[in-house]
Amino acid sequence: MKKRKYALFLALLLALSTFLAACGGGNGGGGDKAGGNGKEDNKKELKVNIKTEPFSMHPGLANDSTSGSVLRNTFEGLTRINKDDKPENAAAEKVDVSEDGKVYTFTIRDHKWSNGDPVTAQDFEYAWKWALDPKNQSQYAYQLYYLKNGQAANEGKAKIEDVGVKAKDEKTLEVTLENPTPYFLELTAFYTYLPVNSKVAQKNPNWYKNAGEDYVSNGPYVMDQWEHSDKIVLKKNDQYWDKDTVKLDKIDMLMINDVNTELSMFKKGELDWAGSPFSALPTDAMESLKADKTLNIKPIAGVYWYKFNTEAEPLNNVNIRKALAYVIDRKSIVEKISKGGQIPAMAAVPPSMFEENEKGYFKDHDVKTAKEYLEKGLKELGLKDASELPEITISYNTDEAHQKIAQAIQDTWKKELGVKTKLGNEEWAVYIEKLHSGDYMVGRMGWLGDFNDPINFLELFREKKGGNNDTNWENPEFKKLLVDSQKEMDPAKRSQMLKDAEKIFVDEMPVAPIYFYTNSWVQRDNLKDVVMSGLGDVQLKWAHFE
Known part of the structure; x- marks a missing residue:
């Protein structure tokens, strides 16, 4: 996780678990003791701290875990890593693989962008070729080198139109690889492989720089506010195909670049999570959190x-x-x-x-x-x-x-x-x-x-x-x-x-x-189903408060 790449991981990476620490949210909080239950019943708002401004909110430009933490919850790729740490169908409802393992045919499920536009195979083709186009200077373009002619196109040795991704029609995406890649369905869950609304992006090349009507996404949440260097606010995406699974109405992602302040806010109930992977915990507090039995380590x-x-x-x-x-x-x-x-x-x-x-x-x-x-x-x-x-x-x-x-x-x-x-x-x-x-x-x-x-x-x-x-x-x-x-x-x-x-x-x-x-992190006791993968990233699609 630049990968991952850790970004980060990166305004991230670590203070203790290193890279930036994860967050939690909500207005209610549990007294002075870390891990206490929230005061509100049926709490639907989560407050977390991502510590710093994301590098970019464009899937093709993002190269750190802070950006990835937002993108994984606002967009959805052909696949998504599920609760069992395995790729499952997401924007794609069906996947067919050729006998030689080099051609993948994805059937795009019927679902919409947050502005109501249909998500199409063309949106995936556009996004992947955009990231490979050398003029866009994507740091993570190499993640798409698995595609036939992907590296050649990124290095100016082949035409972008020759890259092995093609929308056969609005719902059929054909992907041809350079070589069989057993983990390709894990890759399609990564943020460089996310789609971009091609109609919006072609009309407004700066669509990704601020929240607003042009910042459209296809994931569980949409970006409602982006106060640069202060906070990002996500709200539930009513256009999301699996919206009934999403229990939170709102996620506040604060940008507090002081881990001691973050932990203090958590203890006061002003944050629902403190620590990795969205931020970090103060190293001086580790022993006391271990003694309190509130510290989680994975x-x-x-x-x-x-x-x-x-x-x-x-x-x-x-x-x-x-x-x-x-x-x-x-x-x-x-x-x-x-x-x-x-x-x-x-x-x-x-x-x-x-x-x-x-x-x-x-x-x-x-x-x-x-x-x-x-x-x-x-x-x-x-x-x-x-x-x-x-x-x-x-x-x-x-x-x-x-x-x-x-x-x-x-x-x-x-x-x-x-x-x-x-x-x-x-x-x-x-x-x-x-x-x-x-x-x-x-x-x-x-x-x-x-x-x-x-x-x-x-x-x-x-x-x-x-x-x-x-x-x-x-x-x-x-x-x-x-x-x-x-x-x-x-x-x-x-x-x-x-x-x-x-x-x-x-x-x-x-x-x-x-x-x-x-x-390493602390969280509210009643915050459930925050899914952390073996790679360290967090998904909030299933998160809820009991």
Whole structure:
């Protein structure tokens, strides 16, 4: 979850479970104790905190978990991940798959956009081709590379009209893939695969920038208000095909960029949820919440890591990168800072996908080996000692936990390696833009899986200029393994190819993994059926108060 991509995950990602914490809503609340019941009977309004302004409310431009948290509840793809963490038919009422696994034919169910227009196969074709069109600069366009000619079109090597998605008629969408993709029906639940009302978008290219009559969606809720940098208000979508399942009338999504304020509001009954995945909990409150038995913790498929700009000196030297990564004290970070049951990460793919990654490829806080790599790197750079290295800036988006982690790593690099660093932070929108433009040295980021397959954590780095790479790193052998794995039908062989790719990735260290995520949160006792997937995202379609 940029994936996921964690966005985030991202104005998100983490303070403790890392990435941003989940929310809850409503006007009633349960006294001073976290988890108390609301005061209102038949409560139909939920109040949550998404912490920051979403990056974009266009499905083709969104690339973080904050945006995804809104889109998953306002739009609906061909499929939706259900309560059992499996894809089920949603906007599509029927799916036929060819014998070779490369052609999917979706029958679109009779349902409407929130403005009353029918949802058509053309709306899906339009949305997917729009995201692949290079002029629209979609960071997540690579999620559509599974489509025949998808990558070629995005790279300007094929025509957009040649992409393998075609509306045969208003209710029939034919999708042709480059290769058989066993998890394709999980992908069609992801927000890059959501439809866009083509009539509205073609009439008003800025339809997605504000709430209003042009911001139309086809999911359980519609956007009623968007007060930028303040809040988003969703209301029940009366045009939704499954509206009888939706019990909430309204969801307030506040943008409070202070986790202590968020938890205080929860305790006062002003929020119904505090913590992941929409926001985060204060790290200093974790022990008391555990003692109160109100803290919820769930391991999820996500990783918190530090990205290296591999074209910035001295991070263009692989041995310097490895020295910085090996010396980090992950155990101390998860026990003393994040405190949410996170697992120290010495690999890129979460243990839920590769079980052996609970141990990883190298030792945590391996000072001896780190110093050996540092000496190699200094020699290659023609330097005598670490004091001659350029000062390294550690960047992070404004957040208590991110700041504490950065300070801890700064102290470790100085104490153990003698490396000079400084810290820099910005609000999310500015921060993510700087990372995407390469204007950083070391940058914090988290990645939540967009779908339940290891390739999602590796394909981010397949292309040097890939939408969510940011590291400027590329390796031909790594890339070939990923490409070939897409064609391998034997699951065991394919899994080994991905493990081989991960080994190359970790050996060249374009990122330093820190820990594997958990979601940590508190919620009202009477708030039920908030569905959190194994990838960490939340759906509010089924949410209700008892």
